[in-house]
Amino acid sequence: MKPLMLHGHERAITQIKYNREGDLLFSSSKDNKPNVWYSLNGERLGTFNGHQGAVWCIDVDWTTSRLISGGGDNSFRIWDCETGKEIGNIEAKSSVRTCLFSYSGNMAMYTTDRAMRNNCEIFVIDVRTVDSSISQAQPILRIPIESSDTRVSSVLWDNLEDTFITGHEDGAIFQWDFKAGKMVKSIKEHSLLINDMQWNKDGTLFITASKDNTAKLFDASDLSLLKTYKTERPVNSAAISPIFDHVVLGGGQDAMDVTTTSTRVGKFDSRFFHMVFEEEFGRVKGHFGPINSVAFHPDGKSYSSGGEDGYVRVHNFDPPYFEYNFDY
Amino acid sequence: MGALEELKSSRWADEVELEGGALPPSTEVFENGHKILTEYKYEGDKKIKIVRTYKIEKRKFSKTIAVRKTWKKFGESANDKPGPNPATTIVAEEVYMHYITSKEEDNKQEDDGLDKLKAMGDKNVVKCRTCSGDHWTSMCPWKDTAMAGGKDEKKAAEPSKPGGGTKYIPPNMREGATRTRSDNPNSGRRDDTTAIRIANLSEDTTEQEIEDLVKPYGPIHKLFLAKDKNTQLCKGFGYIHFKFKNDAAKAIEKLHGHGHNHLILTVEWSKPQTHNNN
Numbered sequence: 001m002k003p004l005m006l007h008g009h010e011r012a013i014t015q016i017k018y019n020r021e022g023d024l025l026f027s028s029s030k031d032n033k034p035n036v037w038y039s040l041n042g043e044r045l046g047t048f049n050g051h052q053g054a055v056w057c058i059d060v061d062w063t064t065s066r067l068i069s070g071g072g073d074n075s076f077r078i079w080d081c082e083t084g085k086e087i088g089n090i091e092a093k094s095s096v097r098t099c100l101f102s103y104s105g106n107m108a109m110y111t112t113d114r115a116m117r118n119n120c121e122i123f124v125i126d127v128r129t130v131d132s133s134i135s136q137a138q139p140i141l142r143i144p145i146e147s148s149d150t151r152v153s154s155v156l157w158d159n160l161e162d163t164f165i166t167g168h169e170d171g172a173i174f175q176w177d178f179k180a181g182k183m184v185k186s187i188k189e190h191s192l193l194i195n196d197m198q199w200n201k202d203g204t205l206f207i208t209a210s211k212d213n214t215a216k217l218f219d220a221s222d223l224s225l226l227k228t229y230k231t232e233r234p235v236n237s238a239a240i241s242p243i244f245d246h247v248v249l250g251g252g253q254d255a256m257d258v259t260t261t262s263t264r265v266g267k268f269d270s271r272f273f274h275m276v277f278e279e280e281f282g283r284v285k286g287h288f289g290p291i292n293s294v295a296f297h298p299d300g301k302s303y304s305s306g307g308e309d310g311y312v313r314v315h316n317f318d319p320p321y322f323e324y325n326f327d328y
Numbered sequence: 329m330g331a332l333e334e335l336k337s338s339r340w341a342d343e344v345e346l347e348g349g350a351l352p353p354s355t356e357v358f359e360n361g362h363k364i365l366t367e368y369k370y371e372g373d374k375k376i377k378i379v380r381t382y383k384i385e386k387r388k389f390s391k392t393i394a395v396r397k398t399w400k401k402f403g404e405s406a407n408d409k410p411g412p413n414p415a416t417t418i419v420a421e422e423v424y425m426h427y428i429t430s431k432e433e434d435n436k437q438e439d440d441g442l443d444k445l446k447a448m449g450d451k452n453v454v455k456c457r458t459c460s461g462d463h464w465t466s467m468c469p470w471k472d473t474a475m476a477g478g479k480d481e482k483k484a485a486e487p488s489k490p491g492g493g494t495k496y497i498p499p500n501m502r503e504g505a506t507r508t509r510s511d512n513p514n515s516g517r518r519d520d521t522t523a524i525r526i527a528n529l530s531e532d533t534t535e536q537e538i539e540d541l542v543k544p545y546g547p548i549h550k551l552f553l554a555k556d557k558n559t560q561l562c563k564g565f566g567y568i569h570f571k572f573k574n575d576a577a578k579a580i581e582k583l584h585g586h587g588h589n590h591l592i593l594t595v596e597w598s599k600p601q602t603h604n605n606n
Contacts, residue, residue, distance in 0.1 A: 007415070045401055
């Protein structure tokens with residue numbers, strides 16, 4: 001396969017996301033402009049200019065009309081996808097680490113870091129009408145995370161919009177009841193920060209990627225641990241194929257250690273595991289640094305990865321991938 | 329979109345024309361479904377002509393996607409022309425998914441196969457080409473010693489020339505000659521030892537045809553058919569990686585000289601690459 005290299009960012013990619021149909025690919029990076037691309041030919045549609053610092057997270061709603069982003073400039077912004085104009089801006093007390101649209105797209109959740117004597121907090125806001133007044137609007141839900149060592153590092157909505165799941169800096173996973181605003185369940189299967197969580201296609205399983213060198217597959221209904229995918233490097237992102245029993249893991253050495261290792265030792269490959277047998281069956285090389293975010297195209301025929309090297313690589317699978325049968 | 333990139337230093341005739349050092353304007357030509365973009369730039373003192381060929385494809389999509397395709401570009405891309413901007417979209421080098429199969433398992437299976445054959449009682453199923461022993465040539469205990477290739481020849485040589493210590497050995501029989509090319513697993517990648525090359529294929533051969541052709545000889549690991557980048561027509565050869573070596577050997581034996589699409593196929597061991605970019 002000949003990957004497309006999307007070079008629209010000057011610094012490390014932090015997150016990439018496809019829209020629902022998969023024709024657009026959104027990317028955010030530690031420079032201040034999220035980008036949007038046509039996933040088919042790698043043409044850049046535009047950039048969302050306005051953030052003053054690193055952009056940590058992005059999400060797009062199911063109609064591809066709005067994009068939300070949160071950044072290190074202590075702001076949560078809402079954009080119009082078609083024009084790239086900023087339509088809402090909410091100031092936070094500290095940097096916004098994660099953001100996510102709810103299933104209906106009527107609500108959005110974002111979480112802030114614990115910094116400058118501010119607690120880590122979870123906010124849920126109403127985004128049905130977005131204009132300049134949204135910065136004064138009261139959030140629907142606001143949950144401070146008191147215990148000092150568990151900053152939220154990844155979030156997922158669950159059960160349509162009834163519950164949500166948060167992954168934490170210390171490896172814990174909490175499930176919250178949205179209407180009650182209370183935690184209902186907590187587990188701790190990881191020992192270090194959970195960098196990413198992603199659903200499978202029908203929302204029954206989710207995969208977590210953790211700095212403790214593993215990715216784990218959980219059953220969403222009772223948060224039971226189903227599978228563990230072990231590697232020898234921190235895992236920054238993991239995604240589940242919508243058409244096969246495959247998961248892809250992206251990771252590699254911490255950015256701070258990269259200069260002391262060559263690309264060969266760094267293991268900056270995307271690694272494909274069989275979802276059920278937990279066994280690695282394939283690797284794809286390409287990035288010059290650790291992979292920070294991976295995503296499958298919704299049709300399962302291509303996948304993309306964004307790396308610390310600032311490139312997003314769009315890979316279309318070759319025919320042998322579709323014919324590949326795992327021997328067991 | 330498939331893009332080919334080609335770097336050429338400009339022709340001397342172009343240079344004479346533009347002695348002032350000004351760069352010729354970039355041109356865009358549309359030609360039977362391809363967009364050919366020609367640009368000039370300086371790299372140091374050298375003038376460089378860049379020709380990029382894009383294939384224009386029409387595809388059918390749902391309405392929502394089609395509408396999004398007509399959106400105007402914005403932000404940093406507001407001034408980009410339609411089509412990918414070479415500054416932000418680069419076609420990377422070809423990469424392959426590297427499939428991982430457990431090495432130990434493969435060896436074990438091969439041994440099992442050998443044992444099974446032996447158990448069938450037919451002693452001549454496996455015969456070493458070096459010492460005629462009851463093992464694969466690549467497993468021959470003599471293979472790395474000076475004795476390699478010795479046994480048979482001594483037998484043959486001694487009756488005819490009892491006192492002679494030196495004896496002519498044809499180049500292809502000398503130690504290492506045939507073995508290093510394809511049999512010795514230490515040369516080149518391990519993969520190559522089970523790979524065969526099929527040549528003299530007709531232009532319209534497809535992967536499926538090749539697969540049907542080689543399937544009866546055993547499970548295959550990988551199949552590659554060389555194709556022209558633009559026309560997608562077969563270039564006339566292909567490589568097949570078998571799971572097991574004896575299957576590959578069998579395929580060579582049976583398919584070499586076999587007629588396919590009115591052409592006589594040439595089938596041989598795949599030679600290891602001269603430059604290993606692994």
